[in-house]
Amino acid sequence: MDFSKLKKLYPEATLSKHPFMEEDTLRIPYKNQWIHIPKQRLDDKEISVLTLLKEEIQPDMFPSSQSKWLNFLEGNREYPPQTTQPVRLIQLVLEKMDDQFDYTIWIDSITHLFEPVLDVFFVTRETCYIIQDNTSQSHTQEEIYGMLKTLEDDFSIRTNAYIGQFWQPDYSLKAIFKEEQRIFQEEVSHLHDRICSLSDVALRYFTKEALSQSTVMLELKNQLEKQTDWKELILALWNSQGNISVAAKTLFIHRNTLQYRMDRFYETTGLSLKNMNDLLLCYLLVL
Known part of the structure; x- marks a missing residue:
C-alpha cells in the first residue's frame, strides 16, 4: 500500500509514529508507523473495507477482543460499560517479544496478578490495557514493578507501564483515557524506571511545548x-x-x-x- 495514494482518497489521513490520536481514528500499520483516518469522515462501508485492508497488511497477531471497554476506547461505544466505581487504565508496552510469545497465557497471568480486574486486552501487538476499579487491592508502584518483573522473567520480555489515576465513569472518561494514552506513548521512551504515573511525567509532558518555544x-x-x-x-x-x-x-x-x-x-x-x-x-x- 502507498500512503500517498491513500492520502489522495482521504485528505484527512495522517501518518504518525504513535498508534493513538486525540480524536477517534481508524488506524492502519504502515512501515513501523500508523496511518490515522478520522472515523467521522468514514461511512460504515468504508470502515469495513479499510478494516479488511488492515488485516491484509498485518493480520492481528494477538487475540481479538469483544471487550466493551475496548469498544468504548475505540470510539465504537458512547458510554463506558456500566460501573458505579471509579476506574483506572493501566497501560503496558511490551518489548523484546518473539514469535513464541503466548498472548493468551500473558492475559491470564496479568488477570490473576492484578485481580480483581474489569478487563485485560491488547490494542496493538505490543500494547496491553488493564481496566480496574477502586475495589482492587492498592499496590505501590514499587510493588507493581515487582509483579511485572516476575512476568518479565517468565516470558523473557521487557515491560514499560503507566499507572493511571482512578476516575469517575462519567461522560468525560473517554477524553481522560485518551489523554492518558497520549501522555504514555509520548513519554514512554523517556522513562528511567520503566514504570510511571502522572506525577512522574507531568513536569516534562506539560512543559515541553512551552520550553521548546x-x-x-x-x-x-x-x-x-x-x-x-x-x-x-x-x-x-x-x-x-x-x-x-x-x-x-x-x-x-x-x-x-x-x-x-x-x-x-x-x-x-x-x-x-x-x-x-x-x-x-x-x-x-x-x-
Missing part, C-alpha cells in the same frame, strides 16, 4: 548540553531533593567534590543548584 530556555539548554557531566549532576541533586550527601553517594564521589562541581556550575551559568527554584529550572532543561 522559548528562546531564553533554548539558550540555557544549549549551555547545559555543552558540559556532558552537568545532566548527571542535576539529576542526582533533583532525585535526592537537593540533599548533597545523598547525591554524592549516588554519583560515587566525595561530598566536597560535589560541592566543588556545584560551585563551578554556578560560576558558569549563574544558577545555584542549592536553590530549589534554580534546581527545578535546570531539571526541566535536561529532561
Whole structure:
C-alpha cells in the first residue's frame, strides 16, 4: 500500500509514529508507523473495507477482543460499560517479544496478578490495557514493578507501564483515557524506571511545548548540553531533593567534590543548584 495514494482518497489521513490520536481514528500499520483516518469522515462501508485492508497488511497477531471497554476506547461505544466505581487504565508496552510469545497465557497471568480486574486486552501487538476499579487491592508502584518483573522473567520480555489515576465513569472518561494514552506513548521512551504515573511525567509532558518555544530556555539548554557531566549532576541533586550527601553517594564521589562541581556550575551559568527554584529550572532543561 502507498500512503500517498491513500492520502489522495482521504485528505484527512495522517501518518504518525504513535498508534493513538486525540480524536477517534481508524488506524492502519504502515512501515513501523500508523496511518490515522478520522472515523467521522468514514461511512460504515468504508470502515469495513479499510478494516479488511488492515488485516491484509498485518493480520492481528494477538487475540481479538469483544471487550466493551475496548469498544468504548475505540470510539465504537458512547458510554463506558456500566460501573458505579471509579476506574483506572493501566497501560503496558511490551518489548523484546518473539514469535513464541503466548498472548493468551500473558492475559491470564496479568488477570490473576492484578485481580480483581474489569478487563485485560491488547490494542496493538505490543500494547496491553488493564481496566480496574477502586475495589482492587492498592499496590505501590514499587510493588507493581515487582509483579511485572516476575512476568518479565517468565516470558523473557521487557515491560514499560503507566499507572493511571482512578476516575469517575462519567461522560468525560473517554477524553481522560485518551489523554492518558497520549501522555504514555509520548513519554514512554523517556522513562528511567520503566514504570510511571502522572506525577512522574507531568513536569516534562506539560512543559515541553512551552520550553521548546522559548528562546531564553533554548539558550540555557544549549549551555547545559555543552558540559556532558552537568545532566548527571542535576539529576542526582533533583532525585535526592537537593540533599548533597545523598547525591554524592549516588554519583560515587566525595561530598566536597560535589560541592566543588556545584560551585563551578554556578560560576558558569549563574544558577545555584542549592536553590530549589534554580534546581527545578535546570531539571526541566535536561529532561
